[in-house]
Amino acid sequence: xxxxxxxxxxxxxxxxPIVDVEIFYKDRSVITKAxxxxxxxxSIFNSDLADILELDYKKGRKLYPIGIxxxxxxxxxxxxxxxxxxxxxxxxxFSDEFVVRxxxxxxVGMFDKFRVCxxxxxxxxxxxxxx
Amino acid sequence: MGIxxxxxxYILIYEIKLIMNMEWNELKKYRGLWVAVYKxxxxxxxxxxxxxxxKAKKIYxxxxxxxxxxxEEEVCIL
Numbered sequence: 001x002x003x004x005x006x007x008x009x010x011x012x013x014x015x016x017p018i019v020d021v022e023i024f025y026k027d028r029s030v031i032t033k034a035x036x037x038x039x040x041x042x043s044i045f046n047s048d049l050a051d052i053l054e055l056d057y058k059k060g061r062k063l064y065p066i067g068i069x070x071x072x073x074x075x076x077x078x079x080x081x082x083x084x085x086x087x088x089x090x091x092x093x094f095s096d097e098f099v100v101r102x103x104x105x106x107x108v109g110m111f112d113k114f115r116v117c118x119x120x121x122x123x124x125x126x127x128x129x130x131x
Numbered sequence: 132m133g134i135x136x137x138x139x140x141y142i143l144i145y146e147i148k149l150i151m152n153m154e155w156n157e158l159k160k161y162r163g164l165w166v167a168v169y170k171x172x173x174x175x176x177x178x179x180x181x182x183x184x185x186k187a188k189k190i191y192x193x194x195x196x197x198x199x200x201x202x203e204e205e206v207c208i209l
Contacts, residue, residue, distance in 0.1 A: 010155045011200055020195060030184070033197040046198065048165070048180030101163070101198035 001128055004084050008123035009033075017118055017125040021105065023092075024080040025053040032103055036116065036125060040106030041065075043081070044074060047096040049103070055079070057094035065093060072097040086113050086129060163201045167194035 008015035017036040022029050023045065030052045034043065042065065050057035060075035074095035081088040083105075090109030110116075115128040157173060158166070167175040167187030175186035180196055187194045 012155070012159070012202065029193075030180075031193060031195045033195065046180065049196075051179075051181050052184055052196075101200040103197070 001131070003117070003126040003128045006125045006127065008120075008125065015123045016102075018102075019083060019105065019125065019127075021103070022082040023049060023053060024082065025050075025055045025077075028053045029082075034103035034105040036110070036118075037104045037106055038111070038116065038118070040104050042074075042076070042091065042093050042108050043104060043106045043110070044093040044095060045103045046101075047094045050077070050094040053079075055094070060094070063093060081109060083110065083114070084127065088113050158199050161199045163199065165196060165198050167191075167196045169194045 006019055009018040018033050019036060020031060021034045022031045030049055032049060047057060055077060057075045057077050060077035063074050063076055064071040065074055072095050074093035076091045076093055078091050088109040113130055115130060117126040161173060161176050164176045165180050165183040166173045167183050169191040174190045174194060175183050177183035177186060184196055
């Protein structure tokens with residue numbers, strides 16, 4: 001299986017592993033960008049995206065994911081993600097307290113479908129589809 | 132190590148370049164805002180995702196929308 005090769009995206013003076021991801025909920029979808037974060041368990045998205053999807057995300061399970069900066073309030077909701085041509089049904093978090101302007105793609109879901117290799121020196125992210 | 136060795140052995144058949152691989156010089160004008168991108172160009176911007184998407188849909192139905200980090204946010208993403 002040949003990997004999908006995705007060049008890192010420049011943000012300021014640094015380069016980051018950012019991928020396009022389409023989020024589906026019912027008959028709606030939105031395409032956005034997300035930072036592939038192998039240190040995160042769950043993916044977390046800005047609540048504006050839930051609004052676009054007309055997803056009442058606060059009906060989801062309330063969680064308080066903990067990061068270096070403390071914890072935030074987030075809600076787990078099941079959606080479908082599409083990364084390249086791979087569909088992933090999984091729980092993701094939406095939060096209106098997630099003020100950093102990066103959506104994060106965590107391990108749940110994505111890392112079940114891809115073997116992920118970060119080549120920081122070459123600034124390339126390799127995604128190997130798992131069979 | 133195993134993965135890196137495999138990469139060396141593979142000849143990459145296809146390479147997908149992100150549309151997002153647009154010039155940072157263009158994106159940085161929109162720090163802190165939502166932007167909608169189509170074919171590597173910003174076609175709309177705004178303070179919320181919904182507002183930005185509504186503006187962008189007049190040009191293209193399904194753009195990529197995301198927020199552009201502020202200067203202080205780009206320094207260290209944990």
